[in-house]
Amino acid sequence: MFGLLKQTLTNLLSSPATRGYPANTRPDFAGARGHLDMDPAICIYCGACSKRCPTKAITVSREPKEWKLEVGRCIVCGHCVEICPKKCMWLDTRHGLANDSVLDARSGDSKRNP
Amino acid sequence: MATQSLIPFGPQHPVFPEPLQLRLVLEDEKVVEALPALGYVHRGLEKIAQQKDILQDVYLVERVCGICSFIHSVTYCRGVETLMGITVPDRARFLRVVWSEMSRLHSHLLWLGLMADSFGFENLFMQAFRLREKVLDLMEATGGNRVIMSSCCIGGVRRDLTPDLIKMVRTTLDEVERELEPIIITMRDDYTVQQRTVGVGRLTKEEAYELGAVGPVARGCGIQMDFRTTGYEAYGDLNFKPVVFEGGDCYARCKVRLYEMPQSITLMKEALDKLPEGPLAVPVKGNPDGEAISRCEQPRGEVIYYLRANNTRNLERLRIRTPTFANLAPLLKMLPGCQLADVPVIVLAIDPCISCTER
Amino acid sequence: MAVNLPDLTDLTVDTIGDAVAEKRRTGWRFVTMTCVDRGDGLDLMYHFDKEYRLVTLRLKIAHGQAVPSMSGVYFAAAVIENEVKDMFGVPFTNLAIDFGGRFLLTESAPKAPQCREGSGIDMRLKQPAESQPTGGN
Numbered sequence: 131m132f133g134l135l136k137q138t139l140t141n142l143l144s145s146p147a148t149r150g151y152p153a154n155t156r157p158d159f160a161g162a163r164g165h166l167d168m169d170p171a172i173c174i175y176c177g178a179c180s181k182r183c184p185t186k187a188i189t190v191s192r193e194p195k196e197w198k199l200e201v202g203r204c205i206v207c208g209h210c211v212e213i214c215p216k217k218c219m220w221l222d223t224r225h226g227l228a229n230d231s232v233l234d235a236r237s238g239d240s241k242r243n244p
Numbered sequence: 245m246a247t248q249s250l251i252p253f254g255p256q257h258p259v260f261p262e263p264l265q266l267r268l269v270l271e272d273e274k275v276v277e278a279l280p281a282l283g284y285v286h287r288g289l290e291k292i293a294q295q296k297d298i299l300q301d302v303y304l305v306e307r308v309c310g311i312c313s314f315i316h317s318v319t320y321c322r323g324v325e326t327l328m329g330i331t332v333p334d335r336a337r338f339l340r341v342v343w344s345e346m347s348r349l350h351s352h353l354l355w356l357g358l359m360a361d362s363f364g365f366e367n368l369f370m371q372a373f374r375l376r377e378k379v380l381d382l383m384e385a386t387g388g389n390r391v392i393m394s395s396c397c398i399g400g401v402r403r404d405l406t407p408d409l410i411k412m413v414r415t416t417l418d419e420v421e422r423e424l425e426p427i428i429i430t431m432r433d434d435y436t437v438q439q440r441t442v443g444v445g446r447l448t449k450e451e452a453y454e455l456g457a458v459g460p461v462a463r464g465c466g467i468q469m470d471f472r473t474t475g476y477e478a479y480g481d482l483n484f485k486p487v488v489f490e491g492g493d494c495y496a497r498c499k500v501r502l503y504e505m506p507q508s509i510t511l512m513k514e515a516l517d518k519l520p521e522g523p524l525a526v527p528v529k530g531n532p533d534g535e536a537i538s539r540c541e542q543p544r545g546e547v548i549y550y551l552r553a554n555n556t557r558n559l560e561r562l563r564i565r566t567p568t569f570a571n572l573a574p575l576l577k578m579l580p581g582c583q584l585a586d587v588p589v590i591v592l593a594i595d596p597c598i599s600c601t602e603r
Numbered sequence: 604m605a606v607n608l609p610d611l612t613d614l615t616v617d618t619i620g621d622a623v624a625e626k627r628r629t630g631w632r633f634v635t636m637t638c639v640d641r642g643d644g645l646d647l648m649y650h651f652d653k654e655y656r657l658v659t660l661r662l663k664i665a666h667g668q669a670v671p672s673m674s675g676v677y678f679a680a681a682v683i684e685n686e687v688k689d690m691f692g693v694p695f696t697n698l699a700i701d702f703g704g705r706f707l708l709t710e711s712a713p714k715a716p717q718c719r720e721g722s723g724i725d726m727r728l729k730q731p732a733e734s735q736p737t738g739g740n
Contacts, residue, residue, distance in 0.1 A: 283706065286707045555605075
């Protein structure tokens with residue numbers, strides 16, 4: 131009958147188990163898959179990622195050079211990261227909201243490298 | 245004369261993790277008949293699987309279920325590897341076992357919380373979910389995401405466990421094992437838990453076998469049925485014995501899952517000890533052709549995949565039979581004759597995963 | 604070089620009932636039933652298991668051909684036969700529990716959606732890509 135009594139008393143006398151978010155955030159794990167990011171300077175706009183994406187979230191066009199991602203459709207699987215011939219995409223750890231602005235990249239803008 | 249009434253149990257009910265409607269015909273408080281009404285989460289995944297090619301199907305198949313997702317992808321990848329004649333490297337086999345057992349542990353902890361909640365033991369529900377957060381952190385650190393890890397691919401695995409990660413896994417597993425002990429002891433020995441679960445939802449061994457029960461529902465009736473004894477992936481290299489209890493009631497099924505949790509932790513530690521060096525995956529070339537069946541042991545029982553391919557990049561047919569689908573027939577047999585207050589206990593004792601059932 | 608299923612036996616609509624009853628008598632467990640649309644007909648496959656060995660009984664039928672139900676022999680077959688009835692339109696006779704085509708699908712769902720042609724999802728996929736519904740909006 132008193133099996134969990136020790137746990138209950140510990141819970142009463144210790145600090146809350148939850149952290150005070152957003153004042154106190156948890157550092158992301160190194161390998162976590164949060165959102166997709168790419169470097170438009172390296173991209174050659176071949177369209178391989180767009181053909182192979184399981185949810186058809188990426189649209190690529192050659193004329194004009196355009197790479198668009200529908201963030202709400204992306205399942206952050208990392209398939210495009212693996213098959214890109216120039217390795218211009220990576221998965222970042224911070225989870226983004228699905229209604230963030232569509233990630234739009236044009237040639238000439240260079241973003242930070244991982 | 246007893247009055248008969250028809251009560252819809254579900255689809256929205258606080259104890260169900262997923263929508264399932266049971267139409268119960270009651271005489272006063274006793275259930276006389278039960279009819280299920282499914283279809284609330286049917287997504288037509290088997291049809292979508294034919295539209296996508298075999299590499300994209302891995303991501304589709306993981307999303308059949310949000311609790312047992314990794315083992316779905318393992319079963320699918322094993323099926324395609326049989327069709328294409330691919331042998332998976334040893335390191336990948338052991339890593340698949342580590343992640344499968346992690347999946348099983350988090351699934352059983354979720355079940356434990358919900359089971360306790362079904363008869364009102366909310367304290368244990370909270371403790372089980374808090375402990376589960378540690379396992380989910382492990383899954384995020386090693387696999388990338390809390391539940392849908394996307395770590396398995398055709399030909400092997402996509403991610404590796406570095407020595408730092410292995411150390412973190414071992415430390416967390418020790419913590420989980422320590423904190424799991426009082427929970428298991430309470431759930432097994434508490435007087436109230438036994439009053440609510442012993443003798444409820446009885447099935448004899450022959451009935452369970454005839455009705456096609458799988459997983460802890462069958463092992464709680466004394467049937468020795470656990471697909472991991474065939475030694476697929478790396479289970480043949482580990483010391484594994486199925487956990488079987490006699491009794492045939494909800495208490496025996498609870499005990500099976502309670503004892504499978506420390507067993508998962510032991511299997512994970514053993515697999516990490518025996519982890520060999522080597523490549524993570526072999527490349528996939530060509531198209532699959534023919535028919536294949538692959539089976540694995542999910543937390544809820546045996547899952548079976550049937551694949552048919554016709555030498556193109558897309559599969560012609562992908563058929564998934566999940567364990568909860570097989571356990572629906574025993575559930576319909578267990579419900580008549582019980583009290584209304586026992587219905588949530590019985591339904592949760594089969595660990596229903598309706599999104600798996602309906603795909 | 605096609606991979607074949609091990610332990611596969613072909614039967615007809617007349618012999619399937621006796622074969623399934625024989626399996627029940629000799630202690631085999633009913634695992635599941637698979638239906639595949641071949642294009643010119645349907646393949647119904649019954650899978651049985653005993654001590655981790657799987658055997659399959661295959662039945663080749665035409666679209667819409669009636670098949671006797673196995674739910675008198677194995678009650679678990681009633682659940683899967685209702686699903687196949689919904690998805691492929693196979694009319695099973697003598698079902699133990701008959702949902703009448705409403706096990707998983709509603710009235711407004713396309714008929715026999717997992718058959719190859721002529722069902723809602725296939726018609727919609729034939730339309731040009733611009734008129735396809737997109738997500739994330």
